[in-house]
Amino acid sequence: QVQLVESGGGVVQPGGSLRLSCEGSEFTFSSYGMHWVRQAPGKGLEWVAFIRHDGSNKYYASSVKGRFTISRDNSKNTLYLQMDSLRTEDTAVYYCTRDAVAVAGSGTRSDHWGQGTLVTVSS
Amino acid sequence: DIQMTQSPSSLSASIGDRVTITCRASQGISNYLAWYQQKPGKVPKLLIYAAFTLQSGVPSRFSGSGSGTDFTLTISSLQPEDVATYYCQRYNSAPLIFGGGTKVEIK
Numbered sequence: 001q002v003q004l005v006e007s008g009g010g011v012v013q014p015g016g017s018l019r020l021s022c023e024g025s026e027f028t029f030s031s032y033g034m035h036w037v038r039q040a041p042g043k044g045l046e047w048v049a050f051i052r053h054d055g056s057n058k059y060y061a062s063s064v065k066g067r068f069t070i071s072r073d074n075s076k077n078t079l080y081l082q083m084d085s086l087r088t089e090d091t092a093v094y095y096c097t098r099d100a101v102a103v104a105g106s107g108t109r110s111d112h113w114g115q116g117t118l119v120t121v122s123s
Numbered sequence: 124d125i126q127m128t129q130s131p132s133s134l135s136a137s138i139g140d141r142v143t144i145t146c147r148a149s150q151g152i153s154n155y156l157a158w159y160q161q162k163p164g165k166v167p168k169l170l171i172y173a174a175f176t177l178q179s180g181v182p183s184r185f186s187g188s189g190s191g192t193d194f195t196l197t198i199s200s201l202q203p204e205d206v207a208t209y210y211c212q213r214y215n216s217a218p219l220i221f222g223g224g225t226k227v228e229i230k
Contacts, residue, residue, distance in 0.1 A: 059217035
């Protein structure tokens with residue numbers, strides 16, 4: 001069955017950087033767009049970014065545009081989220097999710113979710 | 124950006140009750156709407172997509188309806204395992220906005 005395993009979370013100071021990774025398995029990673037979704041402690045879900053299956057298009061939430069970069073390496077079945085200029089409000093569990101539709105254009109619903117990795121931005 | 128507003132933010136109902144959650148888009152999104160269930164301490168799970176299509180394996184007591192700007196998620200007979208927070212999400216175009224969530228509890 002589809003597996004998504006995130007890594008790279010941790011504690012970072014405001015203004016710092018962090019790179020999250022998500023390794024996918026048991027599906028053809030290169031055929032699916034991928035998302036990052038986050039959830040601040042005790043709060044709701046917030047969509048963060050999407051990348052097309054081939055990396056040709058990327059989309060971002062306005063709250064992270066210009067600070068976060070989504071990318072992927074299909075040869076390694078791995079999705080990334082480079083987070084720069086981190087703020088305290090970026091503190092959240094970050095989930096990697098698979099788009100439900102192969103070769104989707106700008107993203108659709110998420111049919112598989114990883115367990116998440118916690119990012120804490122604090123001085 | 125098209126915003127998504129869910130109501131109520133929380134509700135309490137008895138076992139066997141019919142429960143309805145609404146989600147309103149600030150502009151029309153056709154039927155590009157999904158519903159997710161997140162049980163306490165768990166990862167979100169896709170329940171419904173395209174406004175009314177049940178994801179594989181989801182119990183038939185869950186149903187979705189609506190199109191354009193107004194959508195509903197209905198649980199026909201609330202069960203103890205349905206205690207969760209439910210989120211709608213539009214996906215007509217990026218950014219893919221989630222609603223604020225509705226927490227469902229047992230009375």
